Amino acid sequence: MSDxxxxxxxxxxxxxxxxxxxxxxxxxxxxxxxxxxxxTGAYSLLSAMWFVTLDAVDVAFTxxxxxxxxxxxxxxxxxxxxxxxxxxxxxWARIGPLAVxxxxxxxxxxxxxxxxxxxxxxxxANSYVGADYLVMTxxxxxxxxxxxxxxxxxxxFDTLGETGVVFMAGIAVALLLGFGERSLSANRARxxxxxxxxxxxxxxxxxxxxxxxxxxxxxxxxxxxxxxxHFHGELSAGGGFQAGVIISVAVxxxxxxxGIAAALDAVPVAFARxxxxxxxxxxxxxxxxxxxxxxxxxxxxxxxxxGADAAxxxxxxxxxxxxxxxxxxxxxxxxAVAGSITTxxxxxAGRAPEIRDxxx
Amino acid sequence: xADFLASVGDVFALVRQPLGVGLCIAGALLCLIGxxxxxxxxxxxxxxxxxxxxxxxxxxxxxxxxxxxxxxxWVVLKLVFIWLFLFMTGPTSxxxxxxxxxxxxxxxxxxRRGDLTDDEGGWS
Numbered sequence: 001m002s003d004x005x006x007x008x009x010x011x012x013x014x015x016x017x018x019x020x021x022x023x024x025x026x027x028x029x030x031x032x033x034x035x036x037x038x039x040t041g042a043y044s045l046l047s048a049m050w051f052v053t054l055d056a057v058d059v060a061f062t063x064x065x066x067x068x069x070x071x072x073x074x075x076x077x078x079x080x081x082x083x084x085x086x087x088x089x090x091x092w093a094r095i096g097p098l099a100v101x102x103x104x105x106x107x108x109x110x111x112x113x114x115x116x117x118x119x120x121x122x123x124x125a126n127s128y129v130g131a132d133y134l135v136m137t138x139x140x141x142x143x144x145x146x147x148x149x150x151x152x153x154x155x156x157f158d159t160l161g162e163t164g165v166v167f168m169a170g171i172a173v174a175l176l177l178g179f180g181e182r183s184l185s186a187n188r189a190r191x192x193x194x195x196x197x198x199x200x201x202x203x204x205x206x207x208x209x210x211x212x213x214x215x216x217x218x219x220x221x222x223x224x225x226x227x228x229x230h231f232h233g234e235l236s237a238g239g240g241f242q243a244g245v246i247i248s249v250a251v252x253x254x255x256x257x258x259g260i261a262a263a264l265d266a267v268p269v270a271f272a273r274x275x276x277x278x279x280x281x282x283x284x285x286x287x288x289x290x291x292x293x294x295x296x297x298x299x300x301x302x303x304x305x306x307g308a309d310a311a312x313x314x315x316x317x318x319x320x321x322x323x324x325x326x327x328x329x330x331x332x333x334x335x336a337v338a339g340s341i342t343t344x345x346x347x348x349a350g351r352a353p354e355i356r357d358x359x360x
Numbered sequence: 361x362a363d364f365l366a367s368v369g370d371v372f373a374l375v376r377q378p379l380g381v382g383l384c385i386a387g388a389l390l391c392l393i394g395x396x397x398x399x400x401x402x403x404x405x406x407x408x409x410x411x412x413x414x415x416x417x418x419x420x421x422x423x424x425x426x427x428x429x430x431x432x433x434w435v436v437l438k439l440v441f442i443w444l445f446l447f448m449t450g451p452t453s454x455x456x457x458x459x460x461x462x463x464x465x466x467x468x469x470x471x472r473r474g475d476l477t478d479d480e481g482g483w484s
Contacts (some may be wrong), residue, residue, distance in 0.1 A: 208459070210452060210455050210456075210459075211452065211455070211456055211459075214448055214449075214452040217448065218448065218449070
């Protein structure tokens with residue numbers, strides 16, 4: 001701890017964790033759901049900062065985009081469907097949850113005594129397979145970002161599972177709430193949404209000019225940034241998960257500023273859910289293609305094993321198959337995540353009545 | 361002329377670090393003043409004013425300071441992009457918040473200074 005940088009990082013960690021604690025306590029004390037939603041967004045941003053101090057930039061990305069961006073909007077959408085304030089609970093009814101929290105907390109604190117110290121070179125994560133991955137990536141996969149190598153090559157099957165989980169979450173929310181499209185058309189059939197939309201368009205030209213102009217500049221930049229994060233995933237922090245979330249953030253921003261109907265014209269619901277399904281199929285398809293070539297499931301050497309590259313490498317020493325496989329499955333992840341999150345957003349937004357300015 | 365440019369370069373190399381650090385501290389102080397304003401000001405709009413202007417200005421000054429101490433030109437370019445992003449999103453989000461509050465019917469507090477010191481009425 002005598003290293004000044006280490007002390008600085010420790011001080012930052014303590015400050016950030018203390019701020020997280022304060023925000024958490026405020027969320028527990030407040031009754032206004034709107035304030036609570038905003039504070040959970042602040043909580044996510046603080047955690048993202050904390051992840052950056054831990055050098056987990058890709059996790060910080062995801063936390064900032066999902067936690068502070070998409071889920072805040074989803075919670076606001078859910079709040080619009082229910083109530084603006086939490087019911088005050090009776091004093092004695094708080095004892096049970098308090099006991100559960102205290103017991104769980106003490107068990108977790110007890111468990112941390114078994115955890116290896118931060119940065120311990122002999123911890124399980126840094127020895128055994130972890131050390132092997134660090135050594136083997138350069139020869140096997142030949143990409144600089146070892147996280148991407150582990151995620152897509154060594155542990156490709158796990159990542160397929162995660163992609164499937166994201167897809168299933170999207171489908172489950174859509175099955176519970178409807179795909180958005182249907183509830184919107186039901187509103188239209190009842191004559192609720194259509195007249196409101198044309199009316200607010202006239203209003204909006206007065207008050208939301210600044211928002212529309214700035215979003216029109218920002219949304220393409222967000223899209224380009226998502227593609228950068230995606231295609232740079234082999235070289236630096238990022239990849240399909242982060243890029244998919246950023247793309248769906250662009251869709252959410254568009255629909256918040258220009259209205260859900262305009263967003264549905266640009267990215268139809270059927271396209272979003274089709275994209276999610278196509279992503280999972282693309283990922284699994286790469287695996288099955290490897291099977292048909294006589295390789296293991298998701299062994300990307302199957303893609304380009306027979307040709308020689310420019311340096312004359314053959315078979316397993318040729319890493320181009322790995323590169324193509326990683327790009328394909330990362331595209332699958334991108335499609336699945338972007339489609340699923342957009343589907344979830346539509347499921348919430350399609351049910352809420354059009355948000356008018358007076359509602360706030 | 362070349363001598364003059366070289367001496368300008370020397371002076372720049374000399375003042376680069378202190379100037380950058382000074383600007384960073386100035387930006388941090390601006391952000392701090394903004395936070396004080398958010399707590400002290402009487403109503404929603406004045407608080408938003410304190411938060412928005414000092415945050416955008418403070419972040420800009422901080423970024424200029426960081427550009428002075430940055431080791432390479434690429435870092436300066438990235439800082440310029442961050443500044444552009446902040447300069448577009450910061451005022452826009454403040455505008456959106458103020459606009460929403462105004463359209464929702466929240467009236468700004470007006471009156472003599474003595475009436476404004478207590479904390480009633482705002483959305484706190």
